[in-house]
Amino acid sequence: MSELPPFQSLVDEHGAVVLRLLVALVGRQEAGDCWQETFVAALAAYPRLRRADNLRGWLTTIAYRKAMDHHRRAGRRALPSAALPEIAVTDRSALDGEGLWAAVAELPEKQRLAVTHRYAGDLSYAEIGARLGCSEAAARRSAFEGISRLRREGWS
Amino acid sequence: MNDREDGRLDDDPEPGALARLRGGLADRAAAAGLLDVAYATVDSPVGALLLCATPAGLVRVAYDGEGHDRVLERIADRVSPRVLEAPARLDGAARQLGEYFAGRRRRFDLAVDWRLTGGFRREVLAATANLGYGATASYGQLATAAGRARAVRAAGTALATNPVPIVVPCHRVLRGDGSLGGFVGGPEA
Numbered sequence: 237m238s239e240l241p242p243f244q245s246l247v248d249e250h251g252a253v254v255l256r257l258l259v260a261l262v263g264r265q266e267a268g269d270c271w272q273e274t275f276v277a278a279l280a281a282y283p284r285l286r287r288a289d290n291l292r293g294w295l296t297t298i299a300y301r302k303a304m305d306h307h308r309r310a311g312r313r314a315l316p317s318a319a320l321p322e323i324a325v326t327d328r329s330a331l332d333g334e335g336l337w338a339a340v341a342e343l344p345e346k347q348r349l350a351v352t353h354r355y356a357g358d359l360s361y362a363e364i365g366a367r368l369g370c371s372e373a374a375a376r377r378s379a380f381e382g383i384s385r386l387r388r389e390g391w392s
Numbered sequence: 393m394n395d396r397e398d399g400r401l402d403d404d405p406e407p408g409a410l411a412r413l414r415g416g417l418a419d420r421a422a423a424a425g426l427l428d429v430a431y432a433t434v435d436s437p438v439g440a441l442l443l444c445a446t447p448a449g450l451v452r453v454a455y456d457g458e459g460h461d462r463v464l465e466r467i468a469d470r471v472s473p474r475v476l477e478a479p480a481r482l483d484g485a486a487r488q489l490g491e492y493f494a495g496r497r498r499r500f501d502l503a504v505d506w507r508l509t510g511g512f513r514r515e516v517l518a519a520t521a522n523l524g525y526g527a528t529a530s531y532g533q534l535a536t537a538a539g540r541a542r543a544v545r546a547a548g549t550a551l552a553t554n555p556v557p558i559v560v561p562c563h564r565v566l567r568g569d570g571s572l573g574g575f576v577g578g579p580e581a
Contacts, residue, residue, distance in 0.1 A: 239465075239468075239469055240469075240473035241465060241468060242464045242467070242468040243474055244475055251410055255410055271413050272413060275417050276420050276421060276426065279424075279426045279476075280426055282474060283473055283474065
């Protein structure tokens with residue numbers, strides 16, 4: 237068996253990243269439930285995990301699946317696994333304290349997703365490209381354009 | 393921002409939310425039968441103690457000097473990597489240890505999961521567990537009680553590798569000459 241660290245260390249090291257990602261994907265109201273579902277599912281699968289070299293990527297992948305499950309349950313169209321759900325910012329007031337994320341939600345789709353994945357999900361550009369179905373360079377460009385636009389709007 | 397120096401993006405999206413979620417995780421994991429090892433850290437007169445329990449009982453007590461992180465890593469390897477901090481599951485053990493250190497308890501009434509030891513070592517520890525409060529024994533006496541009178545050195549090894557010190561009082565075992573044996577908690581324990 238590969239040597240897996242105690243599961244608590246995954247919660248300690250990656251819990252905040254997973255929560256930020258879920259807030260961006262499903263909104264603050266539902267993020268807590270999705271977070272718990274994510275970590276319970278991860279805990280169930282954990283002893284069978286072969287490699288411990290990208291635990292954050294593994295957790296964020298599970299979080300995406302839980303976010304998609306949530307969107308399906310909420311009656312949105314079922315999404316093919318390669319696609320990503322729209323960010324549910326129906327409850328804008330939940331984001332008011334986080335004006336920056338509200339501004340992110342206003343970005344054009346590609347930029348919004350690239351920025352969210354990069355800064356909330358903490359994914360590499362190669363991973364983002366794989367998720368968005370574009371090249372690493374295109375993912376980098378989208379994130380850069382999104383960040384530039386936020387800067388122009390006064391965010392730093 | 394590219395190098396993630398911008399604080400706002402890295403902030404906890406909801407201060408306090410994460411702590412609540414982490415707290416609730418252990419309960420959900422236990423309800424799903426996924427909490428293989430629960431742990432807690434408690435203060436004591438001999439320093440911070442790490443307490444670990446499986447559903448079968450207390451499986452490990454570790455002194456600060458052993459390095460709690462290292463102990464948890466070994467447990468992840470030897471018992472299960474499904475290890476979560478879950479203080480509520482160790483309330484009973486923590487309370488009995490508190491009473492013991494306050495002088496209000498002489499014996500522990502706790503289920504022990506012996507899986508980190510076995511065979512002769514376990515017999516020696518069982519004999520040690522039966523020592524009364526304040527009583528002492530020699531390694532030879534314990535080896536005899538465990539059924540192998542000549543295995544004095546092995547009895548010493550059993551105590552040196554006691555997974556549940558204090559609860560199994562290895563600190564009451566003396567060398568043949570009556571001096572305190574070396575053991576994992578150091579003489580101050």
